[in-house]
Amino acid sequence: xxxxxxxxxxxxxxxxxxxxxxxxxxxxxxxxxxxxxxxxxxxxxxxxxxxxxxxxxxxxxxxxxxxxxxxxxxxxxxxxxxxxxxxxxxxxxxxxxxxxxxxxxxxxxxxxxxxxxxxxxxxxxxxxxxxxxxxxxxxxxxxxxxxxxxxxxxxxxxxxxxxxxxxxxxxxxxxxxxxxxxxxxxxxxxxxxxxxxxxxxxxxxxxxxxxxxxxxxxxxxxxxxxxxxxxxxxxxxxxxxxxxxxxxxxxxxxxxxxxxxxxxxxxxxxxxxxxxxxxxxxxxxxxxxxxxxxxxxxxxxxxxxxxxxxxxxxxxxxxxxxxxxxxxxxxxxxxxxxxxxxxxxxxxxxxxxxxxxxxxxxxxxxxxxxxxxxxxxxxxxxxxxxxxxxxxxxxxxxxxxxxxxxxxxxxxxxxxxxxxxxxxxxxxxxxxxxxxxxxxxxxxxxxxxxxx
Ligand SMILES: [Zn+2]
Numbered sequence: 001x002x003x004x005x006x007x008x009x010x011x012x013x014x015x016x017x018x019x020x021x022x023x024x025x026x027x028x029x030x031x032x033x034x035x036x037x038x039x040x041x042x043x044x045x046x047x048x049x050x051x052x053x054x055x056x057x058x059x060x061x062x063x064x065x066x067x068x069x070x071x072x073x074x075x076x077x078x079x080x081x082x083x084x085x086x087x088x089x090x091x092x093x094x095x096x097x098x099x100x101x102x103x104x105x106x107x108x109x110x111x112x113x114x115x116x117x118x119x120x121x122x123x124x125x126x127x128x129x130x131x132x133x134x135x136x137x138x139x140x141x142x143x144x145x146x147x148x149x150x151x152x153x154x155x156x157x158x159x160x161x162x163x164x165x166x167x168x169x170x171x172x173x174x175x176x177x178x179x180x181x182x183x184x185x186x187x188x189x190x191x192x193x194x195x196x197x198x199x200x201x202x203x204x205x206x207x208x209x210x211x212x213x214x215x216x217x218x219x220x221x222x223x224x225x226x227x228x229x230x231x232x233x234x235x236x237x238x239x240x241x242x243x244x245x246x247x248x249x250x251x252x253x254x255x256x257x258x259x260x261x262x263x264x265x266x267x268x269x270x271x272x273x274x275x276x277x278x279x280x281x282x283x284x285x286x287x288x289x290x291x292x293x294x295x296x297x298x299x300x301x302x303x304x305x306x307x308x309x310x311x312x313x314x315x316x317x318x319x320x321x322x323x324x325x326x327x328x329x330x331x332x333x334x335x336x337x338x339x340x341x342x343x344x345x346x347x348x349x350x351x352x353x354x355x356x357x358x359x360x361x362x363x364x365x366x367x368x369x370x371x372x373x374x375x376x377x378x379x380x381x382x383x384x385x386x387x388x389x390x391x392x393x394x395x396x397x398x399x400x401x402x403x404x405x406x407x408x409x410x411x412x413x414x415x416x417x418x419x420x421x422x423x424x425x426x427x428x429x430x431x432x433x434x435x436x437x438x439x440x441x442x443x444x445x446x447x448x449x450x451x452x
Contacts, residue, residue: 046071054124055108057089057100059133060161060339065089066100068108068124073101075171081133083170084140087187088129088163088337091171098187100127103285107341110349123344130159130339138447139164142440147428148407149188149316150444155324155413156420158333158354160283161452162444165189193289193313194426197398198251198433199411200308202326202369205248205256207263207271209365219243222254231300233257233307248372249379251395253307260306265295268306275322275360277314284338289315309399316424319411322360323422326369327392327413330361373412381434386442389449390415393441395433405429410437419449 046052051071058064063081066089067074073092075082082089090099100108110125139150143166152162165188169175178184186192208215224238239252247255260268272278277291294311296302304310317335325332334355341350361369373392377383381395393412400407408430413422423441430436 052101052105052108052124054110055100055104056124056126057104057108058126058128059085059131060128060159061132062128063133065129065133068101073171076133079170080137080140082172083168084136084164085131085133086168086171087165087189088131089171091174091185093174095174095185096187097185098190098286100129104338107338107350110343125349126342126344126346128339128342130161130337131163132161132448132451135162135444135447135451136164139440139444140166140168142443143427146430147182147188148426148430148437149192150423150425150440151189151316151320152421152423152444152448153320153324153335154420155327155333155422158336159339160335160337161421161448162423163189163337188426189316190283190286190288193291193315194407194428195398195400196308196312196314196319197396197407197409198253198308199319199394199396199409200306200312200314201248201251201256202322202373202394202411203271203275203277204260204263204268204306205244205372206275206361206365206369207267208244208259209368210362211263211267212259215244217243220247220252220255220258222247222252224254226254226257226303228261228300228303229298233300233303245372245375246379248394249376251380251397256307257300257303260295261298261303263306265297265302268295268302269293275325276357277318277322279318281318281321281334283317283335286337288317291315291318308396316426320422320424321357323411323413323424325357325360326366326373327415327420327422328366329363330366331359332357370415374415381438385434385438386445389442389445391441391445393434393438395438397431397433400429405431408433408436410434410441412441414445414449416449419452421445421448 052068053071055068057066064076065085087098090096090101104127107127108124139162147166150164153160167182167184219241221241222239225232225234233253235253239250242252242255272293280290281288291314295305301310321332334357343349370392377391392415396409398407408427410425425437425441427437
């Protein structure tokens, strides 16, 4: 009897291992199956040179961006469209990591869990991005020769409607020996981090609103500089006695430096994590670069860290998502770049999803920040510079190197149910935030509002 009992237990254990193994396989098959199938050795979808043979990429309006025909990438006929969208289409040499043939290879090839990459007609899928390629051209031309990035997304649906990273180039005529410093292959919107400068003051303001009972009435007298034991914080001008609203509109460094010092290093750390700025976000399989911060316990460095300088680094896409959270009452819709995937016959091949982020800001705080950001425009940036737009924003002028012009930022959203767009603009070495980056934002947003 004991022998039988032992054997039965053994059988049960083996059956258990089998079930666990099957579970792991099924999970991995669903999670990673497409990666296994789109391995370049798969001759069904790749040619001998490892080039994808199938699939076509369009923008949201059906404008052709790129097509794989017989293992050769072909692009739009229009030079400006090719150049503005190269960080999304990718290039023939595969230098661009966010290019469609890398990140959407499984979708272009028509992979599914049942038949894998087999297709009766040997055809790939039509992948429709959420961007409007004409608006990307406008954004790219507004950046001109300057380096930087522009991102705009619908904060109700999550769809990115405009995404440009500069410098860029025509994939039909790639540069032979690009300057290493330029980062021409880098999609700055997803893959880079930058010193945020004053746009970060929104996070310090949120921490103050949620933790300082006298946040609205607390005042500070700015004389143009504030000395600490280990250094000093300076402003462009002496702003005089300012409260939170005035300090944000004037972007007073001394106020926010002192505020960060009062809130303390631990609370500031907690807030950058809460706002998701240190996370890597997944945008349809593209992972955004993680931001990083360092809040020393005391002194001028803690003050500068609360102003968006010191060692602060943010990713533009993540910062845009934070703007979406402020606009949406504290939680953001996760940005996405895919609009839809269709069979070559035009039938939909996937269901669009919408994901929400965790709460980044309390609902009341989001409302207060929205009003403060509207006040920034009315009081400082000028409503005339954004005709017809109910824009809420914060500018930033981030010092990167003492000898160089600062990076100009402009971040915010339209408080408009018919045009729910959040945006981020960065012009590297552009100069002053609201003048330079604000005018790029206006040009792009005007076209979006007119068209949609
Ligand atoms: Zn000041």
